Amino acid sequence: MGAIAEWVFHLxxxxxxxxxVTLGLVLVWLERKVTALVQWRKGPPLAQPFWDVVKLFxxxxxxxxxxxxxxxxxxxxxxxxxxxxxxxxxxxxxxxLAERPVGDLIVVLYLLAMPSLALIxxxxxxxxxxxxxxxxRDVKLLLGYELPFVAALLVAxxxxxxxxxxxxxxxxxxxxxxxAFQQQVGSVLARPSGxxxxxxxxxxxxxxxxxxxxxxxxxxxxxxxGALLEYGGVGLGLFKxxxxxxxxxxxxxxxxxxxxxxxxxxxxxxxxxxKVLAIVVVVVLVENTNPRVRxxxxxxxxxxPVALVALVALxxxxxxx
Amino acid sequence: xLTKSIFTRALKRSPWVFHVGTSGCxxxxxxxxxxxxxxxxxxxxxxxLVGSPRHADVMLISGPVSRACREVLQQAWLDMPxxxxxxxxxxxxxxxxxxxxxYSVSGPPDKVLREVDPDARFVYVPGCPPKPETIVMxxxxxxxxx
Ligand code: SF4
Numbered sequence: 001m002g003a004i005a006e007w008v009f010h011l012x013x014x015x016x017x018x019x020x021v022t023l024g025l026v027l028v029w030l031e032r033k034v035t036a037l038v039q040w041r042k043g044p045p046l047a048q049p050f051w052d053v054v055k056l057f058x059x060x061x062x063x064x065x066x067x068x069x070x071x072x073x074x075x076x077x078x079x080x081x082x083x084x085x086x087x088x089x090x091x092x093x094x095x096x097l098a099e100r101p102v103g104d105l106i107v108v109l110y111l112l113a114m115p116s117l118a119l120i121x122x123x124x125x126x127x128x129x130x131x132x133x134x135x136x137r138d139v140k141l142l143l144g145y146e147l148p149f150v151a152a153l154l155v156a157x158x159x160x161x162x163x164x165x166x167x168x169x170x171x172x173x174x175x176x177x178x179x180a181f182q183q184q185v186g187s188v189l190a191r192p193s194g195x196x197x198x199x200x201x202x203x204x205x206x207x208x209x210x211x212x213x214x215x216x217x218x219x220x221x222x223x224x225x226g227a228l229l230e231y232g233g234v235g236l237g238l239f240k241x242x243x244x245x246x247x248x249x250x251x252x253x254x255x256x257x258x259x260x261x262x263x264x265x266x267x268x269x270x271x272x273x274x275k276v277l278a279i280v281v282v283v284v285l286v287e288n289t290n291p292r293v294r295x296x297x298x299x300x301x302x303x304x305p306v307a308l309v310a311l312v313a314l315x316x317x318x319x320x321x
Numbered sequence: 322x323l324t325k326s327i328f329t330r331a332l333k334r335s336p337w338v339f340h341v342g343t344s345g346c347x348x349x350x351x352x353x354x355x356x357x358x359x360x361x362x363x364x365x366x367x368x369x370l371v372g373s374p375r376h377a378d379v380m381l382i383s384g385p386v387s388r389a390c391r392e393v394l395q396q397a398w399l400d401m402p403x404x405x406x407x408x409x410x411x412x413x414x415x416x417x418x419x420x421x422x423x424y425s426v427s428g429p430p431d432k433v434l435r436e437v438d439p440d441a442r443f444v445y446v447p448g449c450p451p452k453p454e455t456i457v458m459x460x461x462x463x464x465x466x467x
C-alpha cells in the first residue's frame with residue numbers, strides 16, 4: 001500500500017504533474033519575457049501563464065458540428081497524461097528519488113511523442129480542414145525530427161571512453177545507467193561526439209516544442225493556429241499544460257543525457273538550473289531571430305544535415321571520439 | 322461562487338482578442354494592429370491576439386456589417402466559447418458612421434450580434450479611427466464591468 005501511495009505521489013505531485021506543471025508555466029513565462037525583452041517591451045507578469053490556464057478552464061467547451069466527439073474530447077487528456085508521466089520519469093532519476101529504475105530512454109521517447117500524436121488525432125477528429133492541414137504537417141514534422149533525436153540520444157548510451165586503458169561504455173538505455181556513466185567518466189558533452197549530438201538534439205527539441213522556425217503545424221498567420229484551431233476552453237487548457245510539461249521535461253532530459261545531470265549540492269543544483277535555463281533561452285532566442293520554414297524545407301533539414309550530424313556523432317561515439 | 326469569481330478574475334487578467342473586420346475602411350484594422358506593436362505592449366495586461374474565435378474571449382469588431390459579412394460575423398460570434406465579450410472599434414462599428422444608409426450594409430454589428438445572442442455584452446469605442454490607447458481603454462472598461 002505504501003509503495004503504491006508513494007508512486008502516486010511521485011506521479012501526481014513531486015516530481016510529476018504538479019511540480020512539473022508549475023516549473024513548466026514558469027518557463028513559459030520566461031519564454032514570453034525573453035521574447036518581450038528582445039522586442040524592447042516590458043512583457044507579461046510572472047503569473048500570466050497561470051491566469052491563462054485558469055481562464056481556459058473556466059470557459060465553455062464547444063463541440064464542432066463535424067467532429068467525432070469522443071476522440072475530440074479525449075485527446076487533450078491523453079496529451080496531458082503522456083507529458084505528465086514523461087515528466088516524472090525524467091525527473092525521478094535526475095533527483096535520485098526512485099529506489100529502483102523506473103523507465104528507460106525508450107519509454108521516455110515514446111511518452112514525449114504522445115502530446116504530438118494526441119494533437120494530430122484530436123485535430124483530425126475536429127473535422128476542420130485547416131486543423132487537418134495542421135495535423136498533416138505535424139505528422140511530417142514528427143517523422144522528420146524523431147530520427148535525428150533518437151540517434152542523438154543514443155550517443156550517450158554508446159559513447160566509448162578510455163579509463164585506465166580499459167574501454168568503458170554506458171552500454172545501457174536506462175537513464176540511471178547513463179547518469180552513473182557520466183558520474184564515472186565526466187559528461188557526454190565533453191567529447192566531440194557528445195557535442196555534435198547535443199547540437200542535433202537541441203534543434204530537435206526546438207521542433208518538438210513547436211517553436212519557430214518549426215512551428216509549421218501551428219502557423220497562426222496562415223492556418224490560424226492549425227491543429228489547435230477547434231480547441232477552446234478546457235481542451236485548449238490541457239494542451240497548454242501538456243506543452244508546459246514538455247517545456248519542463250525536454251531541457252531536463254537534455255541535461256540528464258548529455259550534461260551530467262544533477263548533483264545534490266548547492267552548487268550542483270545551481271549549475272543544473274543554469275543549464276536548463278540556458279537551453280530554454282537558446283530555444284527562445286532561435287525562435288525570435290528566425291522566420292518560419294516551409295514543411296518541405298523542415299523535412300529536408302531534419303533528414304539531411306541534422307540526421308547526418310546525429311549519425312556521424314553516433315559513429316564517432318562508437319569509435320571513441 | 323468562489324469558483325465563479327476566480328474564473329472572472331482570470332478572465333480579467335488574460336483577455337485573448339480575436340479581430341473581425343466587417344468591411345470598414347481598413348483604418349480601424351490598422352489601429353488595432355498598432356495596439357499589438359511593442360510600443361503599446363498590451364501583453365503587459367495579458368491581452369493576446371489569437372487566430373481562432375474558439376480561443377478568444379473578446380472580439381474586436383471594426384466597421385459596419387456588410388451584407389456579405391453578416392452571417393460570417395454571427396457564426397464567428399457563436400464559435401466563441403462563453404463568456405464572450407465584444408468591443409466595437411470605431412464610429413462605424415458603433416453607429417455606422419459614414420456608411421449610414423449605404424446600400425451594401427446590413428446594420429451595425431451590435432444589432433447583428435443581438436439577433437443571434439440577445440445577452441451579448443459590448444463596449445463602444447468611438448473615433449475615426451480611435452487611438453490605440455483608446456482601444457486598450459475600451460477593453461479595460463469592458464473587463465472592469467464584469
Ligand atoms: S470608423 Fe473611420 S477609420 Fe474606422 S472603419 Fe469607419 S471610416 Fe474607417
